[in-house]
Amino acid sequence: AAAARKQGKARQARRMLSSSSAGSSDAVPSLETPRATTGGLRGGGGRGNPVQLPGDFLVLPESVRRRREAPVRAVPVVDAKLPLLEEEEFKEEPLGGEESPSRQKPREEASSLPISCAEKTLAVMEGALFRARIKSSEDEGLGVTVKSTSDGRFVVHALPSATGERGRAEAAGIRVGDLVVGAYDELFDAKATLAELVERIKRAQAERMDVILVLKRGSASKARQNEMASILLAHGVIDDGQASVLTSMMSHLEARLEDWDARGDLLAGTDRCANKRRRRRRQAQQDEADVGARMGRWDKQSSSSSKRRGIRPALCVRILGTDYVEDHTVYVIWVLDVLAGAEWRVQRRFREFFELHDRLVSLRPSMDKLDFPMRRPSIYETVHSVNDRRVRLERHLRRVAGMLFSSRLHEQSSAVALALEAFLEVPKRRASLELLERNPDVRLRQAVQVAVYQLLALPVFEKIVGDIVHALLAADFESGADLLLKMKAYIDHLQQCVFDGAAGLFRAVALRRQPRIPEDDLAAVASNAVRRQIETDIFVPLMDKLHALLAADIADLDATLHFKCQAARSRPQSFFGIPLHHISPSSWESAIYQLSNIGSYTLPCDKLDALLAAAKEIPQLFLAEHPGTSAHLGADDFLPIFIYVLVNSDIPNLAYLQRVLCTLCDPDKKLSETGYYVATFEAAVHHISELEL
Secondary structure, eight states: OHHHHHHHHHHHHHHHHHHHHTOOOOOOOOOOOOOTTTTSSSSSSTTOOOEEEEEESSSSOOOOOOOOOOOOOSOSSSSSOOOOOOOOOEEOOGGGOOSSOTTSOOOOOOGGGGGEEEESSSOTTTEEEEEEEEOOOSOOOOOOOOEEEEEEOOEEEOOOSSSSOHHHHHHHHOTTTOOEETTTTOOOOOOHHHHHHHHHHHHHHHHTTTEEEEOOOOOOOOOTHHHHHHHHHHHHHHHHHHHHHHHHHHHHHHHHHHHHHHHHHHTTTTTGGHHHHHHHHHHHHHHHHHHHHTGGGGGGGOOOOOGGGGGGSSSSEEEEEEEEEHHHHHEEEEETTTTTTTEEEEEHHHHHHHHHHHHHHHHHHGGGSSOOOOOOOGGGOOOHHHHHHHHHHHHHHHHHTTTTSSSSTTTTHHHHHHHHHHHHOGGGGGGHHHHTTOOOGGGGHHHHHHHHHHHHHHHHHHHHHHHHHHOOOHHSSSHHHHHHHHHHHEEEEEEEEHHHTHHEEEEEEHHHHHHEEHHHHHHHHHHHHHHHHHHHHHHHHHHHHHHHHHHHHHHHHHHHHHHHHHHHTSSOOOGGGGOOEEEEEEEOOHHHHHHHHGOOOOOOHHHHHHHHHHHHHHHHHHHHHHTEEEEOOOOOHHHHHHHHHHHHHHHHHHHHHHHHHHSSSSGGTSHHHHHHHHHHHHHHHHHHTTOOO
């Protein structure tokens, strides 16, 4: 990398020397104005109104509104009826370090490029080609100033606007620094001039046609590394010292993720430890043999010779509680593989935790500094000591799981990660996990989800989330509904903070997988990923207390629903108001199967996805079982079918599920298709409770 930088500087110096004799105008700086866009992943203001939190304990201040910078106009609007194009030669370094002109014919055909417009703006990776449609208007210009460089390139120099709001070009997704490489479905040749581009646009405007430009995304301004720290600092959640640490760690995390994507190696950078590894190889092998003999059955897969590509990048770990098995205490560990989206539970004795700790210390002696409970005879165990040990063991596991991205890489980082995976029984599930992550439809979501997990696993966020969970566990609530509302307030508020503060990080991760993404889709992916991880960090450690409190509130309703569901399962479809021409020959078997699996998920967002999948299966199954029909199920037709499916799905604690899903549903989704199905689910539960049987 250092050699590449030196070569780039040398090329830049040669170009500057060669251009000085030819003469050039002053370099024009980047004039892009950051703006907050509704629904886009461009920073603050993208998720609606700030969240108002209760004012008793651990209060997070009201979300501050992001300051909007005044638009910078380098070139005033001279003639609003003509395209704002002017020809001027100025020197500018090629974007992305390229020496050849950027208007050479690229590999992609212009006609196949996606179009960015005001109705559907695209997020585009640096160097990627795209088309932008600018609506034609007789009253104003295009709102873009293009200048020609001495090497024949057309560069977007400014995005002026007569009204002070976003101009038509900026609304279409054009950005300062983009290169204009063509118009409509044609690419410019090397001899094209700016006058030809102006003439082409004037003809289109004379014919009242929309202007379509083919562009190459220019280099973006460096995202503010301290954006997240500034937001949390403004809320009063962290102090100046923690803000500095968070900024540094986020910069480190972003570099690690970029290196990982570029090299395809989760442990890229450990090669510099190769010499030291060779010197210690024999001693390490001997230590592994000595410790491995005492590790037991789960250590057989943790050899340091294992391939790096088998390492899981994000394992979320929580200890849900304890159990008593065969005269000893076992700890129930909940494991979520973030990349594959799979979850499972593992039971471990403290002896196995202790052996894992010895194993990790033998691989990396500095890990002995991590907090780990002392080993003591079981006769001294009490309820308080077991609970204290559970908290410390969970903190230790989560710290080890986050070392791959929150600490400096070590020559034994791979062995440490594999030892933890063996302890969590990852090897026996590796085949199914790798199969799940190969789904191309969710690859983008998986990448952003991993980035969110690694961000929230940084020590600063661990402290914030830990304080929230501790406060909610220690507080006395009159009812489960009060705890649920408090939990929702924290989840909504943290979601907004993380979404706004790490927008640049999520955008970079997503665009490295998919060069062109609609802004709304990118925002939805990032928002869902943030919501899911925050639910993991807050809902999971609190769900036992929530269930105990809510069970007391809704015990009678749950008993009523359970009785009526059992009695109604023997009734025909017509009993629920399903007309004869809508009756399913399979009794809606596939929809019932999907909905019956809702209990296998832990997170509310995953349960909500299962509910949506079952609801969407109903109209698809109806069309498949009623060929030749052109009618679609309306709302009045859908509700009785959904009630029938819900009754026959045999879902336990139906009232509890309805309370949790309706309360913790993302506020942004309540006005979308998800909100419709959640309201339908709530209406179905209410209808079942009033059935006369």
